[in-house]
Amino acid sequence: MRKPISLLISLILLLFLNATPSSATPKVFVNGQGVRFDVLPIVKNDVTLVPLRAIFQALGAQVNWDGTTQTIFAIKNGISVKLSIGEKIAYKDGKPVTLQEPARVIGGSTLVPLRFVSEAIGAGVAWDGTNQVVTITSGDSGSQSNTPVGTIKVHFLDVGQADSILVQFPNGQNMLVDAGNNDDGPAVVSYLKQQGIKKIDFLIGTHPHEDHIGGMDNVIQSFESGQVFMPRVTTTTKTFEDVLTALKAKGLKIITAKAGVTVFDQGNLKVNFVAPVGSSYDDLNNWSAVTRIQYGNIPFLLTGDAEAQSEGEMLNSGANLKADVLKVGHHGSSSSTSPAFLKAVAPKYAVISVGAGNDYGHPDKGTLAKLANAGVQVYRTDQDGTMVFTSNGNNITVEKLRSTVKPRAPDTNTVITPTAPIIPVAGGYIGNKNTKKFHLPSCSSLPSEGNRVYFKTRDDAIKAGYVPCKICNP
Ligand SMILES: [Zn+2]
Ligand SMILES: [Zn+2]
Incomplete structure (x- = not known):
């Protein structure tokens, strides 16, 4: 059986080599749209090899090429694919898969096996031998084939009255900012696993309050971590001790998060801290590490629980605070989102991470009014569930996953009760x-x-x- 097939392939190859390329080169369609290749696809041992960037772009996957190790890394919807040039073992989500034909560099272009990469990231592949047509259905609705290579995804997890934000960078790296309350740890871990996360390249604990770092010990125990950032402040709570113990067990050290620290800067993609600016605060909330992410033309600002004092300092520091998406400070409390700060950030979208019917009366009526008056579109985890903001660096799409982390977003709007100022208590x-x-x-x-x-x-x-x-x- 094998011989006639390989004979046929040789014949096709011969045809391909001698005839005008268009007649024998397979045509590739993704979701009904023809894919144009700069370098023509080739067929080798029954396997169609196609140029790397064009195919992953058409499939809507993010792709990264490491020239040193000659490795291709692609990711889509949390599914990762890794191939090395000339290597017959590829990896899907870290699991080895044997290829009939490895990826190759031909004439300076990297070509990858079409069927493997398509099927690995969940697309269906149909081959019409008579007409030499490959039809790929990527399973995405809409014009996925037009999605530019490289999108950033910012997930605001619905962890109730707490914060947890996952950022998936276009290069396949991940960042987690906060991890919910103590009892949210397992849910946060399982959500990250659902996204195919294997490593938290950058882990940020905004400040040592339990509703921010509560689940962090579980995250540290469950994933490999890269760099860990926290502000230079300690508390004596068990929650904080648990985080320190988990870090120590993994041999991880805390890098100080403060204004002026750059997490990384790749030109088109930059992550830096704009707070805390000072080095002494009465309120732990004002210690919050405030993270600014800029991808292309789209900035995000994640403020933790930073209150008016920190906001004032950020404004005075002269740092660029402009953001299309603002994670509203301190769960929408009246203590944050001062008018001058809101004006400087000038967000299009605001996300309030808040638990339904919480004891604090968060979010504050006045804060909601300020955002509404500024024409900001507000999303709330207690009403919208988990939200994923996706951007290609030019525009943003918002997807609501309706509480995939906590099944407690109510169907109707919660009644917002104004809250009295919280008086600090010493002891007791x-x-x-x-x-x-x-x-x-x-x-x-x-x-x-x-x-x-x-x-x-x-x-x-x-x-x-x-x-x-x-x-x-x-
Ligand atoms: Zn908080
Ligand atoms: Zn706090």
């Missing part, structure tokens, strides 16, 4: 009149001022019939 315990739970003042889920009752000692709280909070374990 804070009870919630509604839930009859008591908390440490440092707890991430303290009740709003109106629902609070203060206890001097733990015994006082227990005697009053209050039970310890499971998050802060007072």
